[in-house]
Amino acid sequence: MTATVESVDPRTGQVVEVVAHEFTPDEVNASCEAAAAVAPALDDAGPRGRARMLRLMADELDTDGDKIVELADRESALGETRLRGELARSSFQLRLFATVLDDGGYLNVTIDHADPDAAPAPRPDLRRMLVPLGPVGVFGASNFPLAFSVPGGDTASALAAGCPVVVKAHPAHPATSERCAEALRRGAVGAGLPAEVLGIVHGGPAGADLVRHPAIRAIGFTGSVGGGRALFDLAAARPDPIPFYGELGSLNPVVVTAAAAAERADEIAVGLLASYTNGVGQFCTKPGVVFVPSGAGGQNLRAALADGTRGYQPGAMLAERIRDGFRAGADARIGCTGVTLLAESPVPDGAGFFAPARLLGVAARTLLDGNDLPTIFDECFGPLTVLVEYADDAELLATLAHLPGSLTATVHAGANETPTAVVDLLRPRAGRLVWNGYPTGVAVAWAMQHGGPYPSSTDSRSTSVGTAAIERWLRPIAYQSTPPRMLPDALQEANPWQLPRRVDGVLQLP
Amino acid sequence: MTATVESVDPRTGQVVEVVAHEFTPDEVNASCEAAAAVAPALDDAGPRGRARMLRLMADELDTDGDKIVELADRESALGETRLRGELARSSFQLRLFATVLDDGGYLNVTIDHADPDAAPAPRPDLRRMLVPLGPVGVFGASNFPLAFSVPGGDTASALAAGCPVVVKAHPAHPATSERCAEALRRGAVGAGLPAEVLGIVHGGPAGADLVRHPAIRAIGFTGSVGGGRALFDLAAARPDPIPFYGELGSLNPVVVTAAAAAERADEIAVGLLASYTNGVGQFCTKPGVVFVPSGAGGQNLRAALADGTRGYQPGAMLAERIRDGFRAGADARIGCTGVTLLAESPVPDGAGFFAPARLLGVAARTLLDGNDLPTIFDECFGPLTVLVEYADDAELLATLAHLPGSLTATVHAGANETPTAVVDLLRPRAGRLVWNGYPTGVAVAWAMQHGGPYPSSTDSRSTSVGTAAIERWLRPIAYQSTPPRMLPDALQEANPWQLPRRVDGVLQLP
16 A cells, blocks of 8 residues: 555644545656657647647636645635635746747747858758657645646746746645646646646656656756755756756855845845745845944844844744754754844744744854854755854955855845945855845746745756746757758748848847 | 876877876866856856857867867877867857857746736746856867867856856866966967956866866766766765766767668668768767668669778777777677678777778567677677668557667657658657758757757766757846846846847747
8 A cells, every 4th residue: 555645734733634645656657658648749739839839828727826825724724815816827827938939039040151251160950949858757846836837837938938847746735736737637627638737746756757758858846955956966866867847945145235234124124024924934035144343233124123023923934844944944053153142032832833933143253263154054845044253344254255046135225225245145046136125026927037046046047936837847859961852941041930140140020 | 196088099099198187186176176266257257258168168269279279189190080070169169158248048037027917826026047156177088089089078168157167177188278278278268257267177087086076066077878877876876966967978870771772772871981981980960770661672782881881991099998898799799689780890900999881780589589788789899780671560569668868869760751650769768859961060050959868978868969969058037126226237137238039928039
């Protein structure tokens, strides 16, 4: 007998229903083979056919929205408002990738006509475009039961690219995962495509089997450094290594300059409180460390943030394991030399997965002189942030030089300040630089970048949010001297799909 | 004492001079640190400054061309004509990347203006572009002492991207490597940039040290499956894994349809002979297996190719180890069940690194029924190809389904034939599809793709030849809500660099 997969209510800690069982290797194999079997159909549908599919999938999600949000709330305790927003984001994301397909620029069509006089040697006709990698595996995230799980950005971008998806459902929300998968499959079938473009598997061992399966050509993952790195290592150790797009953990440092603290201490405190406790601190973009100046402005900021923390009412965390991990992480930080507990929130009674929000403080000098930098600069997933007090710019810059890679880095500066030295240290360490703002709240847009240097991402060349996410599931192919009858539509001279193209070195709009 | 690095003449097998010594870990460290120290200067130079540098580097290579070609010929035995062409290709490549920098499209500038009414949530101002990864390591290839070594495509594309390069010189041509490095450094200094944008290290252990060095952010490699996979594994096992662009070995299958053999047997034989013996068969794009129909057309092709092979005069191979590896590979294939030696070339006398060219034959049926497919479908680096005789389309397609990933796949078809089933099997297995042509001779162009599924490349999403090679050394970064005074020039609203951009979802030409 394989283990059952249970749906647990984090607010009560109780099992509500048994949703599935952990998949055996044979069952994972069947899911992957089914995905491989329908890959040609998804590719042949072309951008137009897949755009239609994505829009129908979005419609099906919206239509079943009430039930999906109800299930997601029961399994995540994130609340209806947040989850309605997440559902809207998920269906928006599917429709945005339909727009990407309509545009067609993602195909990167490049044509060099034959040129017998070309330097340094005669050139044949060459036509290059991007094609789908093949079936991909996607790991659902604990903290986004919708927008980073079955109907999330990895799934939307991979299907848009023409890659069937096998999702490894997150154990924190198996019922939501199954319900969403059904909606997406209805959308596929409605568009005349096979339901098997979207598969789903359950269980930890199934995840490892998925990464190792020969038919799987790439992996999208969001989760912990430990689990993610183990799967990355599996992907790299395959006889044929495959791309592994893992988002493993992020510190998201925030620097508040002395001028900013003097100008806007209260405003920044309000923003930081909302950002570090948003979703019970369970965001990959949660600010985990804030550099605050000593002096009056910094003291005001610290005091206001401590007040806010004491008044915060934490919701239940996503799962027991996540709550326990958060408690351990908080304790480890409190145990570091010179760290003080500046404030703590109340915690509700009951058997749910609760833990207090915590605001910690430490001096930059203490960190520089001691051995605790790696602990303080590690991700702590949950409602906790560390205020690092710096005496002057030299101390600030010396401490920033130790920061690991992060998804984001944020600067709060004075009205006309140009803190170039700070930005020069943050830029190589982040995928997104936020100015006078807060790192949580990741817009789904053409210009978004969500993925920074390791460990925030295993592949800083890629993004998991925004339209460029489609690039992760494609590879180039060139056709040399190929007659029109054998060329794909996208490479035909007459440009029947009206694509932007680079022709003989010159970018052309359709 | 560390081991010396000797320059050997392949035509005589004699050591001509001692060029360097194998680098110690401290020396590799110094080279990598020097590269890291100049990385900001190379980035700050911007596309315009780096374009100027690349053009001066090309000029310096051309100016020193006589001496470089003389050294390269002495160390590779590839002959003056080929090496003059390779030099021209190398300086052309540097100038082509200068054009890529002038164009600026490679920066992928994307701007989404702030939109408080955006769905599904208000959107801040977001501006995304690509930035250099940092210093990169490049491994010179044995078979291209210029175009895939110190002044080759990896170096040109990485410098263009803004990444300093540390080259691990190939032991087959250390003197050429040093001479070319000096020319490139003169070009850098002439453009007002530090000579250290181009470093060079010698010795096998130095290569491993280079891959592991914390300052190195990506690797470009061309070489054997064994050595390349070992270095790929080192890169993936780092505390912070880095991209490894390895081109490890390629079979480059050629399919000749029955119609093509009937129409053009002699012509195809002439082309194949030139392609499989070009550069003494030492090309990553050498056709290693040719599918030939049974019947009169196929017989004619086989006979003509056997005649040509018997008349071919092989030059010396690049190095003793390569010659020995080729002999062993040829013997292993001749030892396979059903394989016959159709023809063999003469071999010159003397102590140089010579080996005969060989044309082998085997029946597709024998391969399908036996256990030798993995041996026949493995790369054999040198002047050897295997003609696989197929009785009918079913036998052909069944055999093609076993092909590994290759850089290229070639189809020779009849004048109006549409061999769709063949192409459908080849396309997922290749980076470039060649129609009625030959895989050797890789044009340096915007639409070139040189990199196919594993093992031909460790990253089929990338190319090592053509303008898209620059993409390998870049990562995206997004600026959120950033005031103009803190934005890079490339992201300024007024578009001072006149870049193609995608603004609010719409691609715009400057």
